[in-house]
Amino acid sequence: MAHYLALDGCEVTVLDQGPVGMGCSFGNGGWIVPKTTAPLPAPGIVGYTLKSLGRPASPVYLKPQLDPGFVQWLWGFWRAGGRSTFEAGRNALVQLGGESVELFHQLHERNPFAIRSGESLRVFRDATGAAKAADELSFLAALSIKADYSVLDGAEARSAEPILSGKVASALLMRGDLLVDPKSVCDALGREILANGGTIREHEQAVAFQVDGQRVTAVATQQDVYAADHVVIAAGSWSAFLTRLLGVRLPLQAGKGYSFTVGLEPRPTRVIDIADAKTGIAPHEDSTRVVGTMELSGLNSRIDRRRIRAMVLAASPYVVNWPAGDLDQSITDEWVGLRPMLPSGLPVIDQLAPYGNVFVSTGHAMMGVSLGLASGLELARYLTSGSQPASLKPFSLQHLGRSARFSKPGLTQSWTAELRDSLTGAQLR
Ligand SMILES: Cc1cc2nc3c(=O)[nH]c(=O)nc-3n(C[C@H](O)[C@H](O)[C@H](O)COP(=O)(O)OP(=O)(O)OC[C@H]3O[C@@H](n4cnc5c(N)ncnc54)[C@H](O)[C@@H]3O)c2cc1C
Helix, strand or coil: CHHHHHHCCCCCEEECCCCCCCCCCCCCCCEECHHHCCCCCCCCHHHHHHHCCCCCCCCEEECCCCCHHHHHHHHHHHHCCCHHHHHHHHHHHHHHHHHHHHHHHHHHHHCCCCEEEEEEEEEECCCCHHHHHHHHHHHHHHCCCCCEEEEEEHHHHHHHCCCECCCCCEEEEEEEEEEECHHHHHHHHHHHHHHCCCEEECCCCEEEEEEECCEEEEEEECCCEEECCCEEECCHHHHHHHHHHCCECCCCEEEEEEEEEECCCCCCCCEEEEHHHCEEEEEECCEEEEEEEEEECCCCCCCCHHHHHHHHHHHHHHECCCCCCCHHHHEEEEEEEEEEECCCCCCEEEECCCCCCEEEEECCHHHCCCCHHHHHHHHHHHHHHCCCCHHHHHHCHHHHHHHCCECCCCCHHHHHHHHHHHCCCCCEC
16 A cells, blocks of 8 residues: 555655565465456365364365464454355455455556466366356355356367366456566555655664554654654565554454466466366466465465475376476476455454554455455555545455454554663664
8 A cells, every 4th residue: 555655645665574465465365357356165064174173184174273363363263254254355355356356457567577467277076066166156256246258168268278187167258367576566555755855764663652542653664763743554464463452453464375387388377276186376477386275374485395396286287297206396486375364254454443544454365465455546645535444344354343452552652662772872763
């Protein structure tokens, strides 16, 4: 949202504990598929996910943890998996993403990045899989959202994508999606912020807030203190640390996902979602990026080779010519990203009550690229107008019920004061 605020003439400073765009937004799939976004807790998926407890080779893996926050998260996740809750959440996500593709085109016109327009293909080993998936899209008409898609049989799918093997028996071809290089999008957003007078401070971790009543007046990093009229917390899987400093508990877990590149010949020409294998492949630079898995194992970036092996085992039967031999020789650019996951499967994009001038945007799970620009634009409108856009109502803090609650904000103010004293020559910016 920082670039929308900067475009609107606001004076914006972005603080990032690392280089900008190196969090979960770096090596993800870059699929912009707003018409097929949905909350993870769906009927059928919740049971499947809970059964994966303690099975590291499962595409969705919950590592057993004694942390009460994790147990509470599981409880919330289980409760969110009912049909009507799922459908309401899915409709809200798809409506939020209604302008996503157009917003990416607009950004690209102002600040070019790597983008491919066109189609995505969802493939199934079952001959009826694609028709069933198409039926599930009938809700779009009720929302007055046009979707352009075709159901293909296996031969038609292979003719569209010669990389596909005989295992593919049907496919759903969606038109009007996008594929971007997510890092190049982050770079474009950075250029846009700078070009509109904003400032980016990299390697500055926000560690404390100065609070005056129900307003935050400054943000402290290890290096400096920044005075602020408004503060937006959009720190991905780390956001809950920052909201907790202000006394607001967010039930956030990190959903670790993996990506790597592999030299496939022929290469895919578009996004291919291998639904049954819970992995996906897409062209990336001069290679193929494979993405997948969801692992709830705490906030860590450890790479577990068993999970990469499981992705290869799951995806390789669906393509021809997967390179034989050792993993180490056939794949490169192994990467993990931590998806910010709330138990509802929906993001929170809201004012951080009770603070009148603090906002939060996190929990975008598997759709932070698809919905990133739309979320940012709507939140920028909220911040500058003071009135909550209707599109953001389903993503309010209240949707999390009692699991997101405010209590006394600990030592925030005095911590900030101590920090300021310890900053040699720090200027209040
Ligand atoms: C394998 C994989 C594939 C995916 N594929 C897709 C896809 O195809 N399409 C899609 O829409 N989504 C996809 N996603 C999801 C998407 O990547 C995430 O939803 C999105 O990147 C989340 O963005 P974010 O800005 O909330 O978090 P991040 O990108 O993680 O950014 C958070 C930032 O906050 C900074 N930060 C944290 N704490 C502090 C602090 N205290 N002070 C200052 N800075 C701080 C971090 O350094 C980081 O830069 C995928 C995810 C994975 C893992």
